[in-house]
Amino acid sequence: MLLAKVRxxxxxxxxxxxxxxxxFLLVQLLSDxxxxxxxxxxxxxxxxxxxxxxxxxxxxxxARQHEGYRDRPVDAAVVAIIDTVSLDSxxxxxxxxxxx
Amino acid sequence: MLLAKVRxxxxxxxxxxxxxxxxFLLVQLLSDxxxxxxxxxxxxxxxxxxxxxxxxxxxxxxARQHEGYRDRPVDAAVVAIIDTVSLDSxxxxxxxxxxx
Amino acid sequence: MLLAKVRxxxxxxxxxxxxxxxxFLLVQLLSDxxxxxxxxxxxxxxxxxxxxxxxxxxxxxxARQHEGYRDRPVDAAVVAIIDTVSLDSxxxxxxxxxxx
Amino acid sequence: MLLAKVRxxxxxxxxxxxxxxxxFLLVQLLSDxxxxxxxxxxxxxxxxxxxxxxxxxxxxxxARQHEGYRDRPVDAAVVAIIDTVSLDSxxxxxxxxxxx
Amino acid sequence: MLLAKVRxxxxxxxxxxxxxxxxFLLVQLLSDxxxxxxxxxxxxxxxxxxxxxxxxxxxxxxARQHEGYRDRPVDAAVVAIIDTVSLDSxxxxxxxxxxx
Numbered sequence: 008m009l010l011a012k013v014r015x016x017x018x019x020x021x022x023x024x025x026x027x028x029x030x031f032l033l034v035q036l037l038s039d040x041x042x043x044x045x046x047x048x049x050x051x052x053x054x055x056x057x058x059x060x061x062x063x064x065x066x067x068x069x070a071r072q073h074e075g076y077r078d079r080p081v082d083a084a085v086v087a088i089i090d091t092v093s094l095d096s097x098x099x100x101x102x103x104x105x106x107x
Numbered sequence: 108m109l110l111a112k113v114r115x116x117x118x119x120x121x122x123x124x125x126x127x128x129x130x131f132l133l134v135q136l137l138s139d140x141x142x143x144x145x146x147x148x149x150x151x152x153x154x155x156x157x158x159x160x161x162x163x164x165x166x167x168x169x170a171r172q173h174e175g176y177r178d179r180p181v182d183a184a185v186v187a188i189i190d191t192v193s194l195d196s197x198x199x200x201x202x203x204x205x206x207x
Numbered sequence: 208m209l210l211a212k213v214r215x216x217x218x219x220x221x222x223x224x225x226x227x228x229x230x231f232l233l234v235q236l237l238s239d240x241x242x243x244x245x246x247x248x249x250x251x252x253x254x255x256x257x258x259x260x261x262x263x264x265x266x267x268x269x270a271r272q273h274e275g276y277r278d279r280p281v282d283a284a285v286v287a288i289i290d291t292v293s294l295d296s297x298x299x300x301x302x303x304x305x306x307x
Numbered sequence: 308m309l310l311a312k313v314r315x316x317x318x319x320x321x322x323x324x325x326x327x328x329x330x331f332l333l334v335q336l337l338s339d340x341x342x343x344x345x346x347x348x349x350x351x352x353x354x355x356x357x358x359x360x361x362x363x364x365x366x367x368x369x370a371r372q373h374e375g376y377r378d379r380p381v382d383a384a385v386v387a388i389i390d391t392v393s394l395d396s397x398x399x400x401x402x403x404x405x406x407x
Numbered sequence: 408m409l410l411a412k413v414r415x416x417x418x419x420x421x422x423x424x425x426x427x428x429x430x431f432l433l434v435q436l437l438s439d440x441x442x443x444x445x446x447x448x449x450x451x452x453x454x455x456x457x458x459x460x461x462x463x464x465x466x467x468x469x470a471r472q473h474e475g476y477r478d479r480p481v482d483a484a485v486v487a488i489i490d491t492v493s494l495d496s497x498x499x500x501x502x503x504x505x506x507x
Contacts, residue, residue: 008331008349008383010317014139015194017110019163022187023153023173031108031163033139033194039314039333039347047139049108049163053323053380058196063319063331063349068168068368069382073323080153080186082169083108086380087322094315094333096358114239115294117210119263122287123253123273131208131263133239133294147239149208149263158296168268180253180286182269183208214439215494217410219463222487223453223473231408231463233439233494247439249408249463258496268468280453280486282469283408308431308449308483310417339414339433339447353423353480363419363431363449368468369482373423386480387422394415394433396458 008063010037010092013056013085017049025079032056032085034064041092041099050083051076061100063087108163110137110192113156113185117149125179132156132185134164141192141199150183151176161200163187208263210237210292213256213285217249225279232256232285234264241292241299250283251276261300263287308363310337310392313356313385317349325379332356332385334364341392341399350383351376361400363387408463410437410492413456413485417449425479432456432485434464441492441499450483451476461500463487 011034019031030052036044048064053073056062062085070084071077092099111134119131130152136144148164153173156162162185170184171177192199211234219231230252236244248264253273256262262285270284271277292299311334319331330352336344348364353373356362362385370384371377392399411434419431430452436444448464453473456462462485470484471477492499 008381009347010349015192015199017163017189018191018193019187019189021154022163023184025172026187033192035139038345039335045138047109049110054321063317063322065380065382067382069371069380071169071172072325072371072378072380078172080165080169080172080184081108082165082167084323084380087319087326089317089319091318092315092333093318099315115292115299117263117289118291118293119287119289121254122263123284125272126287133292135239145238147209149210171269171272178272180265180269180272180284181208182265182267215492215499217463217489218491218493219487219489221454222463223484225472226487233492235439245438247409249410271469271472278472280465280469280472280484281408282465282467308481309447310449338445339435354421363417363422365480365482367482369471369480372425372471372478372480384423384480387419387426389417389419391418392415392433393418399415 008065011035011048011062011064012037013058013060013062023080029079029081034062034085048083050085051081052085054085054088056085056088061089063089108165111135111148111162111164112137113158113160113162123180129179129181134162134185139194148183150185151181152185154185154188156185156188161189163189208265211235211248211262211264212237213258213260213262223280229279229281234262234285239294248283250285251281252285254285254288256285256288261289261302263289308365311335311348311362311364312337313358313360313362323380329379329381334362334385339394348383350385351381352385354385354388356385356388361389363389408465411435411448411462411464412437413458413460413462423480429479429481434462434485448483450485451481452485454485454488456485456488461489461502463489
């Protein structure tokens with residue numbers, strides 16, 4: 008999985024039928040310093056993440072391992088909202104600092 | 108999934124038999140600023156997308172999660188035509204501006 | 208899928224048993240201008256492609272979606288011989304121009 | 308698989324339900340000289356690896372080939388703690404030198 | 408699949424249980440000129456390859472399409488020892504020249 012930050016949403020009316028009801032978030036991938044990488048993903052949100060939150064992204068068939076998603080054409084999903092990232096005995100990220 | 112723009116078509120007569128009837132679109136991958144990336148995909152079209160439209164591309168086994176596609180040798184599919192992309196409280200793309 | 212051009216063959220006697228009878232082609236990946244990219248693939252040929260032809264390459268599990276290939280350890284296959292590529296209202300490639 | 312070094316942990320309360328009980332390690336990918344690459348992974352730990360240890364990372368569906376993980380949305384796992392890496396008739400890494 | 412050259416071995420005692428008995432080779436990926444690329448893989452050896460030999464590497468779920476490997480957490484395997492690579496009507500590699 009990779010660290011990412013939620014930046015926006017993608018809306019589509021005309022889509023593969025099984026995608027009805029799927030919420031698409033545009034997330035920016037983050038480096039291990041917490042800086043934005045050039046890469047992004049449009050990911051199905053299965054945890055109710057909000058703009059600005061740090062999340063974990065699963066890609067490939069891993070993104071479909073969720074009730075009701077196994078037969079949907081998605082290859083990326085937001086599977087966790089991150090509380091903390093600890094790195095080299097320090098704290099890289101703490102959700103409380105960002106959202107309080 | 109990634110943002111992409113439909114640029115053309117690929118036609119083949121001699122192909123793996125299960126690919127009969129599949130329409131192949133050449134799509135240009137887009138950055139999160141909407142600019143063309145150097146990468147492209149030849150993707151099976153399951154939504155009837157047209158030249159110039161912004162679409163969502165699913166890759167890998169996700170591209171085969173569509174009625175009748177599970178046993179076809181495709182690794183990329185156009186799975187949605189995009190209406191809007193909202194980013195950082197602004198609008199990156201609105202189909203109405205492009206096609207009206 | 209990606210555009211590629213057939214450049215050669217790879218021969219192996221000592222291999223995973225299920226690979227017996229599989230023909231391996233070395234194909235050069237092509238950019239969306241038809242120029243050779245630095246990347247190549249060694250792909251199982253399921254359509255009888257010849258040296259110099261433009262082909263479509265499927266990768267990952269998509270490469271095994273062909274009669275008799277589902278249990279073989281391949282991750283890339285030549286799944287179509289390309290007739291034409293049309294791009295931005297022009298023709299990028301026409302097999303007839305190359306092979307007549 | 309790739310060589311990697313365990314650098315930290317990622318904690319999440321709000322996550323896809325099947326991820327309960329999964330320990331997420333942040334691992335730095337290593338080059339074949341043992342130097343840190345720019346890429347990292349957040350990987351499910353199935354072997355009990357500790358900070359600073361060299362490990363093997365499996366990605367994609369391979370990361371879910373472990374008792375109880377087949378239906379969990381993970382795409383990377385720590386599947387082995389490395390004892391030694393031998394390269395070109397020399398020793399690139401020996402765990403005993405690092406941890407004694 | 409990609410061309411690679413066997414450079415070494417990776418040994419692990421503490422690993423996912425189904426990996427017992429799997430031999431891990433460190434292989435250097437090769438360009439289509441036969442030069443070493445910066446990328447490597449740690450691959451399960453299912454053909455008995457030796458140091459210095461040119462081999463074919465399958466990655467992803469393709470690496471597990473071998474008797475007894477379908478449920479093991481591996482994402483790369485050595486699936487063939489290469490005899491010859493022919494390219495653009497010339498010979499890029501002939502095992503006999505290297506090992507005689």
